[in-house]
Amino acid sequence: MVNFSPFSLENRVKETLHKAFWDSLKEQISASPPDYTQAIQLLQEIKEALLSLLLPRHNQLRSQIEEALDVELIRQEAEHGALDIRGLTTYILDTMAMLCAPVRDEDVQGLQSLSDPAQLLREIFRVLDLMKTDMLNFSIQSLRPHLRDHSIQYEQKKFQELVDKLPNSLDHTTEWLREAAAEASASLSGSQPHSAALQGAVGGSTALPSLTSVLNQGYMNLLCWEPGQKEYPETLLMDQARLQEVQAQVNQLSVTAAVLLVTSGTCGSALFGSPGFVARLKLVTKVLSEGLSCTRCEEALQDISDQVLQEVSRALSQLGYPALTSDKCASLKGQIKSIADKGNAVRHVIEQRILLFLSHFISPDGWNSQKDFPKGLDAIQEELQEVGRRFRSVIHHNRQVFGPCYLGILKKVLFPEAEPESDAGTGSF
Numbered sequence: 001m002v003n004f005s006p007f008s009l010e011n012r013v014k015e016t017l018h019k020a021f022w023d024s025l026k027e028q029i030s031a032s033p034p035d036y037t038q039a040i041q042l043l044q045e046i047k048e049a050l051l052s053l054l055l056p057r058h059n060q061l062r063s064q065i066e067e068a069l070d071v072e073l074i075r076q077e078a079e080h081g082a083l084d085i086r087g088l089t090t091y092i093l094d095t096m097a098m099l100c101a102p103v104r105d106e107d108v109q110g111l112q113s114l115s116d117p118a119q120l121l122r123e124i125f126r127v128l129d130l131m132k133t134d135m136l137n138f139s140i141q142s143l144r145p146h147l148r149d150h151s152i153q154y155e156q157k158k159f160q161e162l163v164d165k166l167p168n169s170l171d172h173t174t175e176w177l178r179e180a181a182a183e184a185s186a187s188l189s190g191s192q193p194h195s196a197a198l199q200g201a202v203g204g205s206t207a208l209p210s211l212t213s214v215l216n217q218g219y220m221n222l223l224c225w226e227p228g229q230k231e232y233p234e235t236l237l238m239d240q241a242r243l244q245e246v247q248a249q250v251n252q253l254s255v256t257a258a259v260l261l262v263t264s265g266t267c268g269s270a271l272f273g274s275p276g277f278v279a280r281l282k283l284v285t286k287v288l289s290e291g292l293s294c295t296r297c298e299e300a301l302q303d304i305s306d307q308v309l310q311e312v313s314r315a316l317s318q319l320g321y322p323a324l325t326s327d328k329c330a331s332l333k334g335q336i337k338s339i340a341d342k343g344n345a346v347r348h349v350i351e352q353r354i355l356l357f358l359s360h361f362i363s364p365d366g367w368n369s370q371k372d373f374p375k376g377l378d379a380i381q382e383e384l385q386e387v388g389r390r391f392r393s394v395i396h397h398n399r400q401v402f403g404p405c406y407l408g409i410l411k412k413v414l415f416p417e418a419e420p421e422s423d424a425g426t427g428s429f
Helices: 009-030 037-052 060-069 071-079 085-101 102-110 116-167 171-187 196-201 209-226 234-269 278-287 296-321 326-340 345-361 380-416
Strands: none
Touching: 009 116, 037 060, 037 071, 060 085, 060 171, 060 196, 071 116, 085 116, 085 196, 085 380, 102 116, 116 380, 171 196, 171 209, 209 234, 209 345, 209 380, 234 278, 234 296, 234 326, 234 345, 234 380, 278 296, 278 380, 296 326, 296 345, 345 380
């Protein structure tokens, strides 16, 4: 079905035709004697709609609908003036009540009070459309695991064909995982990540990181990826655009949380507790930091600092509090502008807490405890959780498709001297 703009000429024409159709039906049914030609056609369509809602096991109900809405019999009854239109619609409503999802119970019950047959038929069609949408959504939800499994197998097959044809087609993926292994190994030993750390781990002098922790480290590194400096892993090229969008959202949320934190430190909790104040600051920061790049960061934060001061002044005035002194205004503007510096302490702490949160989001156990939500991020909790869900969705699918590939690469990286057939100590994802 084509959906036209509510104010378009096409939509006005469609609404006019629909009104004319239902007005004509009302005239036919109200005539003396009634003309049921159009009504019978509609009953046929209603019958087909009800049958389409049945599951394969509903054999008895299918037979009942076929018998109760036998169009030939209905047509003969109409010709002899014996058609009970109200009885038919009552049966239809009872059947709809049996077949509808719980969310449609109220819609179906609302039809019981309609006495005008034309209006009732029109509303039956409206609710049946909703029920068909419910059935479609249910079917998609039921099929989704099978479709996902098929998609995973198909992607694995096609990628393996590419790997077989191009021997060096996983060089960037191997380097990405090698760096992640070095970082994860260095984290265990408490040293800075470098190639020697990984060599030491392989040599057995240092505990080896788990395969899952290495892969998760690799995924987290994608959120700090510097464009142009390194080639993206081949296994993630299809997900690159979505991951870069998540990365941009992380940067924006880091700036937003840092702005809120330094503003709170200057203005105090009383102002931040006033209705709508934090929401206005978040909106200002979001709009002005949209698509924030490194080259524009300082300029954007200058604009943000100006707008934040305006919001602060307005809120203080409305609440009857004294205005900020010129020194405090200058200090607040300076603190906000300094957020542009990647080495800014506040921004660094915020970014680390956000990345920690997201790392838990993609871990096997996930992040289930609201009480463990990182401090200082309460104001962006809803937005951060949404980013976490998007990140987890991309990572989960990638892990399912390329998990076997990553396992093979990491065995060679972490256990270069192990026998090719040996899986001892390597675990799985």
